[in-house]
Amino acid sequence: MAKGPTAGVTTGQKDHFLLVLLLVFLLVVPLAAFIFWYFPSVGLVNIHPALPWIAGVVIGSIALFLVLGTGLLFLTLLSGRDLFLSDCMRRVVIKYFFPAILGAGRLLRLNTERLQHSFISLNNQLVEAADMKVPAEKILVLLPHCLQMSDCPVKITEDVHRCRRCGKCDIMELLGLHDEKGVDLAVVTGGTLARKILKEKRPELIIAVACERDLISGICDAWPLPVLGLLNERPHGPCFNTGVRVEAVKELLEKHIQV
Numbered sequence: 001m002a003k004g005p006t007a008g009v010t011t012g013q014k015d016h017f018l019l020v021l022l023l024v025f026l027l028v029v030p031l032a033a034f035i036f037w038y039f040p041s042v043g044l045v046n047i048h049p050a051l052p053w054i055a056g057v058v059i060g061s062i063a064l065f066l067v068l069g070t071g072l073l074f075l076t077l078l079s080g081r082d083l084f085l086s087d088c089m090r091r092v093v094i095k096y097f098f099p100a101i102l103g104a105g106r107l108l109r110l111n112t113e114r115l116q117h118s119f120i121s122l123n124n125q126l127v128e129a130a131d132m133k134v135p136a137e138k139i140l141v142l143l144p145h146c147l148q149m150s151d152c153p154v155k156i157t158e159d160v161h162r163c164r165r166c167g168k169c170d171i172m173e174l175l176g177l178h179d180e181k182g183v184d185l186a187v188v189t190g191g192t193l194a195r196k197i198l199k200e201k202r203p204e205l206i207i208a209v210a211c212e213r214d215l216i217s218g219i220c221d222a223w224p225l226p227v228l229g230l231l232n233e234r235p236h237g238p239c240f241n242t243g244v245r246v247e248a249v250k251e252l253l254e255k256h257i258q259v
Contacts, residue, residue, distance in 0.1 A: 021101060021118070025070050033063030093122055094220050116212040120229045123219050127226045132205055133258040136182040140203035141249060142194060142218070143187045144210050144232060146242045147171055160187050173246040181253050191217055198222060207252050209244045228252055 037052075037059045098119045105115045145157050149169050156163050156171065165172040171187070178185045184201060188194045191214070198206070206227045208218050215229040230252075233243040 022070055026067060029063050029066050029070070033059050091223065093119075093126065094223055098122075098216075113212060116216060117231075120212065120215055120219070120231070124228055127228055130226070132226065132256055134205045134256055136253075136257045137184065138204040139183040139253065139256065140198070140201055140206050141174065141177070141183055141185045141253075142197070142206055142208040142210075143171070143174065143185070143244075144214065144239075144242065145187050145189045146239045147174075147209070147232065147244060148187070150241055157187050157189050157193065160185050169241070170243050170246055174244075174249065177246070177250055177253060181257060183253060183257070190214075191221055194218060195221055198225065205256055207249060209249070211238060228256075 037056050040055060101119075102112070102115055104110075105112065143160075147170055148154075148156060152168070154162050154164060160171065160175065163171050163175060165175060174185060177183065184203065186197050186201070188197060203225065206218075206222055206225055207230065208215060208222075208227050209230045209232050210218060211232060211234070215231065219227045219229060230244060230248055233245070235241075235243065
């Protein structure tokens, strides 16, 4: 199948844009904490002399927590190693850090797609840092239905093994990986079906292929299950006859399958 240019997020690569954002965050937090403490303290001292100190301790503790957490996240990404509580860090990133960065990015008019790529890359690096080894049958490769040719008469969302393996799309090669490695494979039409499949199959590791929006949604919905995200290739535009680098899927499987 002919491929267009890849969408640009792979695992195992450091996202320098994201590292710069983290450095900026590390610099801004202490300054913001000082500002939040200083100006109210001018008024608080008129109420009680001890109030500015109490406010300082509270704001300083919050700022210290944010700085330590962000610093740990920065070092984890820089080293590529699971330094400490990477699973907990993944939760913080998914639930709090990304929404905050996305909101700040909109205010600063940063490229939303670039921020989405950074989030997917950050998630992948945290999962990779844990260096998980999982039995093949506990790995689920989750695929979007747009990988299938639009004119294909076979409905594979209910059962991917109905595929006739004609070779016109990447499903045939991915089924080959299923046969070779013994991993589970599923094609979904959206988040509702994806959640249903996760509940039924209960995988320990997910390799998901999708566009930016669906990947981010899937990573958040699947928590606490670890998800490695691969962006699909869209030579004909979004959601239509897309593709995936099968070799990238194979590399991830070989890296994480428990021997």
